[in-house]
Amino acid sequence: MSYISVKSLNCKNCYKCLKYCTVKSIKYRNDKVEVIDEKCILCGECINICPQEAKKVISDIDKVKELVTNKNVKKIVSIAPSYISAYPDKNKLVSGLLKLGFDGVEETAVGAAYVTEEYKKLINKMEMDNILTSCCPTINLMISKYSPELINNLAPVLSPVLVHGKLIKEKYGPETSVIFIGPCLSKIYEINQDEDSRNVDFAITFQDLDKWLLDENINLETITPKEFDTDSPYSRVYPISQGILYDLKNHFKDKDSGDKISKYDLLSVSGLKDVENILNEISNGKIKNVFIEINACSNGCVNGPMMPKNRTSVLEDTIKIKRYAEEIKDNENKFDRNDLNKKFFNEKIEDFIPGEDKLKDILMQIGKIKKDDELNCGSCGYDTCRDKAIAVYQGKAELYMCLPYISEMAQSLSNVTLNVTPNYIIAVNEDMKIKEFNLAAQKLFKISRNDALNKYLFDFIDPSDFVKVFETQKDIRKKKVRYENLGITIIQTIVYVKDQKIAMGILKNITEEEENVEKMYNLKLDTVNMAQNVINKQMRVAQEIASLLGETTAETKVTLNKLKKLIINEGNNINE
Structure with a gap:
């Protein structure tokens, strides 16, 4: 589930x-x-x-909302003792819960008193090497799943809410629905596990309760207060660090015991990192004869994950709970029962660990060829590169969940792009200081990148277009510029990068193209001139030919006339 x-x-x-x-x-x-x-x-x-609020708790809130509409079922709330830090006016909270549709409200602290008595029995028996409190379901899960060899160190006692559920059903009848409300996510799990959980029917969080009150327009500031259904709830101090130890010593006549009761030293550990360390110490046999109050949340349940979001501070809340707990003085009530035992089981799931060759193969795929390449930076979420490689093998992680590798790849690709392109790439800041200078630019200006960085752009070219881009914050695209000092013509694109406050210039050298265009123009011009000279020459030849043809025709005409006359004259002489 x-x-x-x-x-x-x-x-x-x-x-x-x-x-x-x-x-x-x-x-x-x-x-x-x-x-x-x-x-x-x-x-x-x-x-x-989670900064994106991508994860949400699946609680019983919808089922509880439906339940309160059922008038045929008695509905009693068991509210975690950390409530006093979130809802300072306890009686107004009771009134608000009754207004939502519940039939009664009791404090889970009633059950905690019985749990403390069971812990006392275990201490007095002195049979266990170490005693770890079992009130926190997260700790119980952690031991059952990841350190099952320590299960025999867990106090075999029901948690306060399961004990209280049993008491409520005994008091109001077995058909009564018991609804737990608290700051804990794992309590939702705890009440849905086995036969021991049957006495608590539903669990919701303080955050669920806040939203529900808001949706129903129930304002706890203005509501008329009502009393809890129990007169003297005990062990209200459980939610704070050392709360259980405090309860053992002060509520049950061990006030002068100091930091030891019977053969057991008393220790309080909270927060999963410290819990992990203490469990390792116990596993290694370094800790014996210690009663350990152990909580998953730092500072105890008062810092539970589902506490209302409008809370003040953990330290202030701790003080509130301690003062509230001290309102209950010593009591002579007996909390002795024989039906509060709890069994814990090995729930460990073995994951297959790959061999060394497979691990090396996975590591090599992300550039970790030798030991020095394994930075163990933790950016992927795993403590070491090898841990991440194991997770990749087990299908729990992506191969490329490695920030240094991705960064190196991105930098490498960026460098390749900058250095392979034939264009000159120059980036400057508002002061016209050079911040990027690619390989082509280095060759053009005959200066290394390191020497060029932080020099001024006007040491190399006219910066007026770059200045204009900063002033207008508008790009200049594909502008043809001639740099006479360099003897080049370029197509210049300058882009303003707002986030970095730089201007990136991409300069494409078109000098050769421009020279080729000019050569082609001159070639065409020469061709035209040559054609014109030929035409002029042809015209002169034509005119000369025409002139010669004219003279020749006239001479021919004269000759032919003379010949004609000669022929005619010769004929006349014959007749004579």
């Missing part, structure tokens, strides 16, 4: 949830994030640290 839903569209693959996940129960595949339910310990950290 899933208790955390993921909105994949919201996820930006920042890997922040994976970085904060102590047990790495987050999977990234095909650019989508998933919670690995069978490995998750429901600490809720991934929900609170």
Whole structure:
């Protein structure tokens, strides 16, 4: 069963949830994030640290809203003792809950008193090497799934809410519906697990409650207060760090015990990193005869993941809870029962670990050829590059979830692009200082990139167009410019990059093209001139031919006339 839903569209693959996940129960595949339910310990950290709010709790809120409309079922709330830090006026909170449709409200702290008594029994028996409190379902899951060899260190006792559910059903009848409200995500899991959970029917969070009150227009500031259904709830101090130890020593006549009761030293550990360390110490046999109050949340349940978002501070909340708990003085009530035992089971899921050759092959694919290439920077969310490679093999991580590798690749591609292009690329800031200078520009200006950086652009070319781009913040595109000092003609595009406040110039050398155009023009001009000379010459020849033809024709005419006359005259002489 899933208790955390993921909105994949919201996820930006920042890997922040994976970085904060102590047990790495987050999977990234095909650019989508998933919670690995069978490995998750429901600490809720991934929900609170997600900057995109891509993860949400799946609670029983809809079922509870439907339940309160059923008049045939008695509905009793068991509210976690950390409520006093979120809702300072307890009686107004009771009134608000009754207005929502519940029939009664009790404090889970009633059940906590019985749990403390069970812990005392275990201490007095002195049979366990170490005793780890079992009130926190996240810790119970962590041990069952990741350190099952330590299960025999867990106090075999029901949690306060399960005990309280049992008491409520005994008091109001077995058909009564018990609804737990608190700051914890893993409590939703706890009440849905086994036969021990049957006495609590639903669980919702303080955040669920806040939204529900808002939706129903119930203002706790103006509502008429009403009393809790129980007169003397005990062990209200459970939600804060050392709260259970405080309860053991002060509520049950061990006030002068200091930091030790019977053979057990007393220790309080909270926060998953510290919990992980203490579990390792116990596994290594370095800790014995210690009673350890152990909480997944730093500073205890008062810092639970589902506390209202409008809360003040953890330290201030801690003080509120402690002062509230101190309102209950010593009592002579007996909380002795024989039916509060709890069994924990090995739930470890073994993952196959690849061999060294396979690991090396995976690492090589992201440029980690030798040991020095394994930076172990943690940017992917895993502590080491090898841990990430194992996750890749197990299908929990993408191969290229490696920021240094991606950065190096991007830088490499960027450098290739800058250096392969034949265009001159120059970037300057508002002061006209050079910030980028590619290989082509280095060859043109006969200066290295390192020497060019932070020199002024006007040391090389006229910067007026770059200045204009900064002044107008508008690009200049495909402008033809002649740099006489360099003997080149270019097509100049200057782009304003607002975020970096730089102007990027891309200068395409068209000198050769321009020279070819000029040569072609001159060639055409010469051809035209040659053609004109030929035409002129032809005209002169034609005129000369015409003149010669005219003279020849006249001479021919004279000759022919003379011949004609001669012939005629010769004929006359014959007749005579």
